[in-house]
Amino acid sequence: MKRKLFYGLLLGFFVISGIAHYSHWDGTVQLILASLAVVFAAAFMGKATESVAHYAGERLGGFLNATFGNAVELIIAIFLIREGPSMHELVKASITGSIIGNLLLVLGLSVLLGGLKYKVQSYNAMLAGSSASLMLLAVIALFIPAVFKSSLVRWENELFSLLVAGILILAYILWLIFSMVTHKDELADEAVEHAEPMWSKGKSVLFLILATVMVAFISEWLVGSVEPFSQRFGLSELFVGAFLIAIIGNAAEHSAAIFMAMKNKIGAAVEIAVGSSLQVALFVAPVLIFVSWLYGSPMDMVFSTYELVAIGTSVFIAASISRDGRTNWYEGVLLLVVYVILGIAFFLV
Template sequence: MKQKLFYTILIASFAFSAIAHYSGMSSTLQFALCCIAVIFAAGFMGKATESVAHYAGQRLGGFLNATFGNAAELIIAIFLVKDGLHDMVKASITGSIIGNMLLVLGLSVLIGGLKFKVQNFNVKLAGYNASMMLLAVVALFIPALFAKSFTTKETNTLSLIVAVILVIAYALWLLFSMVTHKDELRDEAGDEEEHEIAWSKGKSILYLLLATVMVAFISEWLVGTLEEFTHKFGLTELFVGAFLIAIIGNAAEHSAAVFLAMKNKIGAAVEIAIGSSLQIALFVAPVLVIISFFMGQTMDIVFTTYELAAIAVSAVIAKSISQDGSTNWYEGVLLLVVYIILGIAFFLV
């Protein structure tokens, strides 16, 4: 009965948000309806992710969730790049990275920690994640460091070369973690909490794809209402890109990670949060640079000092908390405190 009610509200909220968008209703009403719709679509994605993880393992399930969640963001970013809105794109990339490492991981660790005193996941995987985060920070820092000494052409060339290298590095990481060393990085924590899954493997994958499509549409509609919202409240492009768009665009991943943490599957939650940040920094951002090159207006990979500082701070605190392979609710509080401080700073810039 509860499931039928959930699916009824899911379909109805998606339909109403679509009607509001395509009929040209007020932005405020569109924003409200899309917020409701994205909450239920996120819940649907969380359930689908859990079901896929049951068949494929927590790591692969978390990776698929992060990938599908970032696919929507990549599509939106491509249109922004096409329109030449490079600063907004880089701000949203920054927001996605810090949002996943601080907000998503923080909420997952906090809420999961309130139910389970200590939650454990693969400590070796935590170490590799920390190293990959460090690589992401270095890769984004180097172009910004040398940009002032280069011409625009040289900066674009460096950005393109770095982008190609990062894509190759990320592909090799997937080969390492999913193929050659998958047993070493397998996460068995939370297996004792397994219960019967209602969906078959095929249906689970189909529903995850369907949930991703729904979230992609709702996210795009929601982002479309932000311009009037930002003008109304006098918000800056940096704050909107780094926080509002990032939070909205990753709403599904936020919910899925929290739902999994509440079921003592912190390994999958960490894979969604940290894995998504790494995917944004090492794959999505470089791919956008490469795509922009073929569009004829190369987007450099030079981030502002504010953005680099936020990414570096997020990586340091996330590494510190996750490197021992165990979490508790207070560590979640620490992550959220850093996110709130950064949010206030970006709002006041």
């Protein structure tokens, strides 16, 4: 019964959101409907990914979970880039929001709710240390182009960003080799019990493709409604991209990480939250740089001071809390406090 209700709501919001877009309904109504539709589509994608992961194996399955978990943000950003250079700042804001949303909101809620149920939760300290170092690498890679921006002309900034993007993608590929091949045993965490898959292998792959297509359509509808919504309510692109779009795009990760933490599988929850942030910073953002070149409107990797401060602050507090491989509910509160403070600051900008 619950499954039928979910499928009904998924299909219903998808159809109504499409009608609202193509019939040119009020921009606010379009945004609300598209947001609800993408939340259900993201949940559907999460279920399909989990089912595929069961057949693919634990390591490859974890990679697929991270990849398709970020598919919503990637697809939304690609549609924004397609609109032209005027949307580049919104793309960067959405990247910022995805990173800080995973590190502060998703991880914060997971640590808080898991900690309320279990006094202290532990996970692989070596994995925590490696992840913290990679987060610092991401901050450095975003910080350097901003520092040298004034010393370079436009084409040099664009070329520098392209080179940095390529280096980050290489670093991410090497991290996958390190974590999934050469040091997979050292980085292994507690055994995670996998429930029986909802569908067969063929149906799982089919549903994953279907979910991705649905997210692509809804993302285009969502992007089309962002600008009129922002103008109507006087919201900055920074706030809309860094918080509104990021929260919507991270909907699938929110629930998955929290449920894992409440089952005392904090290692899996941290991997979802921190792993998603790392993938956005080291892979998704660099890929978007290359995508912008393909569309003929090169985007640089020069983030604003506000965005750099937000990312740097998030990485600092998340690395400080996660590096020892132990968490408690109050550390979750600390992460959420920083997220709320940044949210207020971005809203007032």
